[in-house]
Amino acid sequence: MRFYFLFFLSILIISCKPIYSTTEFNLANIPKAPNYANSISWACFPNKYPVSLENLTEKYKKKDADVFYLYPTLLLDKKDNSWNANIWNNKFRDEVITKAIFYQASAWVKSANLYAPFYRQAHYRIFDERYTDQGKQAWEIAYTDIKRSFKYYLKNYNNGKPIIIASHSQGSLHAKRLIQEFFDNKPLQDKLVGAYLIGTSIKENEFKNIKPMKFKDEIGGFVSWNSYKYGKYPKKYDSWFKGSVSSNPITWNKNEEGKIFSHKGLLYDDKKVYPQSVSVKVIDGLLWTTLPIVPKRILMSYIKNYHFADINLFWKDIEENSILRVKNWLKEYKKQTL
Numbered sequence: 058m059r060f061y062f063l064f065f066l067s068i069l070i071i072s073c074k075p076i077y078s079t080t081e082f083n084l085a086n087i088p089k090a091p092n093y094a095n096s097i098s099w100a101c102f103p104n105k106y107p108v109s110l111e112n113l114t115e116k117y118k119k120k121d122a123d124v125f126y127l128y129p130t131l132l133l134d135k136k137d138n139s140w141n142a143n144i145w146n147n148k149f150r151d152e153v154i155t156k157a158i159f160y161q162a163s164a165w166v167k168s169a170n171l172y173a174p175f176y177r178q179a180h181y182r183i184f185d186e187r188y189t190d191q192g193k194q195a196w197e198i199a200y201t202d203i204k205r206s207f208k209y210y211l212k213n214y215n216n217g218k219p220i221i222i223a224s225h226s227q228g229s230l231h232a233k234r235l236i237q238e239f240f241d242n243k244p245l246q247d248k249l250v251g252a253y254l255i256g257t258s259i260k261e262n263e264f265k266n267i268k269p270m271k272f273k274d275e276i277g278g279f280v281s282w283n284s285y286k287y288g289k290y291p292k293k294y295d296s297w298f299k300g301s302v303s304s305n306p307i308t309w310n311k312n313e314e315g316k317i318f319s320h321k322g323l324l325y326d327d328k329k330v331y332p333q334s335v336s337v338k339v340i341d342g343l344l345w346t347t348l349p350i351v352p353k354r355i356l357m358s359y360i361k362n363y364h365f366a367d368i369n370l371f372w373k374d375i376e377e378n379s380i381l382r383v384k385n386w387l388k389e390y391k392k393q394t395l
Contacts, residue, residue, distance in 0.1 A: 077182040078138040082194045088143035091175055091202060093209040098144070100128070100153045101162065101173040102214070107154050113328065114166040122250055122383045124169035124221040125210060127203060127228030127235075128157035129256060132180045140183075140195035144175040157225075160324055161368040165223050168379035169250075172214065174206035178227055203231045207239065219386045220245075221379060222252040225368055229257040229281070236279075242266045250386045252279035253375065256367040258301040258342070269302045273309035273378060274385045280304035282344040284363035284370060290343070291362065298342035305339050306371040309378055313339045317347070322373030323366075325351050330373055346370060 091098035096105055106117045131152045132142045142149055153175065162173055178199045183192030222240075224232035232254055240246045241264040251270055259281040261269055270278035281302045285291060291298060307315025315337040322332040331351050338345040346363050348354055349370065363370065 075135045077135045077180075077185070077188065079182065079188060079191070080138045080140075082140050082191055084194070086139070087141050087198055088139075088177055089145060090177070091144055091206070093174060093206045094213075098175055098206075099173065100150070100175050101126075101158050101171050103170045103172075106166075106171070107158060109155070109159055110163055110166065113159065113324075114163050117170075120168065120170045120383075121387055122169040122219045122221060123210075123215060124162075124165040124171050124223050124379070125207060126158075126162040126165065126171060126173040127176070127222075127224040127232050128153055128161065128173065128178075129224075129226030129228050130178060130181045130184075131157065132178055135182070137180065140180055140192060141177040141198050142180075144177055150175065160372075161225055162223065163324070164368060164372045164375040165221060165253075165379050167376055168383045169221050170218075172210055174203065174210075176202035176206065176231075199227070200231050200234060203235060204238070207235060211239075211245075217248075219248050219250045219383065219390070221250045221383070222254070224252075224254055226256040226364070229254040229259070233257075233259060233263060236267065237264060240267065246277070249277050251276055251379075251382050253379075254279050254281045256283060256364055257281070258283070258297055260300060261302055269304065270309075271311050274381050276382055276386045276389065280306070280309075282306060282339075282367065283342065284344050284346045284367045286361040286363060287338065287345040287347050289345075289361045294342070301342040303339045303342055303344050305337060306344070306374050306378075307337055309374075317350075320374065321371075321377055323349055323351070324369040324372035325349075327352065332373065335370060 103117055158173060162171055165171060176199055179192055179195040182188040183195060222232050222236060236252055240249050268278045270280055282304050283298055305312055305315050307319050317333050317336040320333050320335055322330040323334050324330055334350045336347045348358055
């Protein structure tokens with residue numbers, strides 16, 4: 058039930074206003090920076106897939122595309138007064154592997170070679186307006202790591218392959234900035250298979266030349282959604298969610314609804330995939346999701362915010378969709394080079 062504990066912990070933190078332990082930001086107290094020339098600074102990359110990941114998906118096989126994945130906020134403890142994650146801490150590293158890589162990044166493993174850098178993410182409290190101003194420097198530390206890791210990846214690993222950007226929550230906010238700097242209206246845009254910017258607010262006009270993808274085989278754009286219990290609204294709906302892109306991760310098109318019989322499957326905490334488990338309805342800025350049909354589903358009946366499961370609710374749907382988009386990118390590329 059460890060993953061369920063994460064579920065409820067995430068909801069508790071997001072929905073309440075805890076008093077955090079905090080301190081003044083001091084650059085001298087920031088954990089040591091990663092060195093992306095060293096494999097220890099990567100949570101996952103080809104030939105360094107965790108055994109648990111290979112058991113879930115498949116043993117590493119070289120793909121024709123890459124996926125660059127950025128994990129969500131795991132630095133959640135309100136008693137922790139650090140501003141940035143210590144990526145050398147074994148407990149934190151283990152959380153990245155067993156939670157983010159296993160339940161989220163795994164959805165893209167069959168479509169592309171997975172690259173996931175450890176980065177010194179900012180503590181969750183920076184999303185609380187009481188601490189946001191103090192946390193700006195911590196946010197820059199996190200993004201600087203991501204930018205350096207991506208530049209190293211481009212120079213040393215990419216070798217001209219098409220790229221998927223995949224992310225969740227804090228990772229998606231950093232991914233948005235990464236796309237603006239490296240892809241949007243830049244030569245690298247031609248290499249973008251698609252961006253899965255999940256679990257945050259992304260506007261339709263967020264980028265100059267990169268638009269929301271509204272067809273299941275469309276390439277070069279982005280998808281995004283924020284999952285919430287069917288018929289419910291978050292407290293900050295008007296100020297945060299409303300007006301954001303909300304893609305349909307069951308149909309991957311303009312349909313407002315995704316029926317349960319079309320749902321490919323969610324990845325549950327028992328490490329099993331459950332197809333035909335949820336249906337969805339797209340509304341302005343939100344993805345309403347029904348209560349999943351899974352063992353002990355009563356535990357989720359008390360939860361309104363499905364942010365914790367934005368990706369693994371549609372795990373198999375994402376897997377199949379990313380495979381399709383990569384195939385289509387390669388097909389279009391072949392046409393252009395004939």
